Amino acid sequence: EAQVTQNPRYLITVTGKKLTVTCSQNMNHEYMSWYRQDPGLGLRQIYYSMNVEVTDKGDVPEGYKVSRKEKRNFPLILESPSPNQTSLYFCASSLSGTGKKLFFGSGTQLSVL
Amino acid sequence: AQRVTQPEKLLSVFKGAPVELKCNYSYSGSPELFWYVQYSRQRLQLLLRHISRESIKGFTADLNKGETSFHLKKPFAQEEDSAMYYCALSPNSGGGADGLTFGKGTHLIIQP
Numbered sequence: 001e002a003q004v005t006q007n008p009r010y011l012i013t014v015t016g017k018k019l020t021v022t023c024s025q026n027m028n029h030e031y032m033s034w035y036r037q038d039p040g041l042g043l044r045q046i047y048y049s050m051n052v053e054v055t056d057k058g059d060v061p062e063g064y065k066v067s068r069k070e071k072r073n074f075p076l077i078l079e080s081p082s083p084n085q086t087s088l089y090f091c092a093s094s095l096s097g098t099g100k101k102l103f104f105g106s107g108t109q110l111s112v113l
Numbered sequence: 114a115q116r117v118t119q120p121e122k123l124l125s126v127f128k129g130a131p132v133e134l135k136c137n138y139s140y141s142g143s144p145e146l147f148w149y150v151q152y153s154r155q156r157l158q159l160l161l162r163h164i165s166r167e168s169i170k171g172f173t174a175d176l177n178k179g180e181t182s183f184h185l186k187k188p189f190a191q192e193e194d195s196a197m198y199y200c201a202l203s204p205n206s207g208g209g210a211d212g213l214t215f216g217k218g219t220h221l222i223i224q225p
Contacts, residue, residue, distance in 0.1 A: 042217030059214075090156070102149070102157075102159065102213065104156040106156045
């Protein structure tokens with residue numbers, strides 16, 4: 001089944017403890033992206049990647065890192081999480097040049113205490 | 114820079130009534146517009162896009178360049194339409210995929 005898989009679904013951590021949220025897609029998509037969803041603010045893009053080894057900042061990249069060493073994987077790294085990074089995170093992918101139909105993961109609810 | 118505005122955070126209508134979710138955008142070029150939907154406890158998914166000129170689940174949306182709008186409409190609302198709806202804009206109408214700009218979303222509630 002074609003899908004975007006995020007792990008974990010739920011994560012509770014403490015301030016300053018490094019964490020990684022994984023994202024994997026099995027559709028051979030070139031484009032991958034991370035969003036955070038907050039009440040009243042909607043979806044905001046954190047980082048995106050046009051292809052392997054090509055990443056760029058979105059609207060709210062501060063406090064996050066990403067890597068794209070393989071086409072299928074696009075992990076989101078929080079080196080030193082803070083409470084304002086408590087949010088619902090979504091990974092998405094699309095086949096470049098097909099009109100931006102994004103396929104979303106099921107989300108990761110992160111709470112930073 | 115592009116911007117997408119959804120003026121209504123919450124929209125509540127009765128079953129069978131017409132629905133219109135508003136979306137306005139600002140962009141100097143020729144944008145590509147989308148509607149995404151998120152049903153309760155499900156992932157976001159594409160509902161429709163303006164280039165397809167299609168009707169999905171009874172919903173339609175017409176791009177009005179003069180008014181810079183892309184409102185989502187359905188003549189008769191159904192309870193299963195209750196969801197969060199996001200309007201999104203892409204600055205590239207050709208190839209490339211450098212990210213969508215999303216509106217803040219409208220929570221649609223269909224009352225029985």
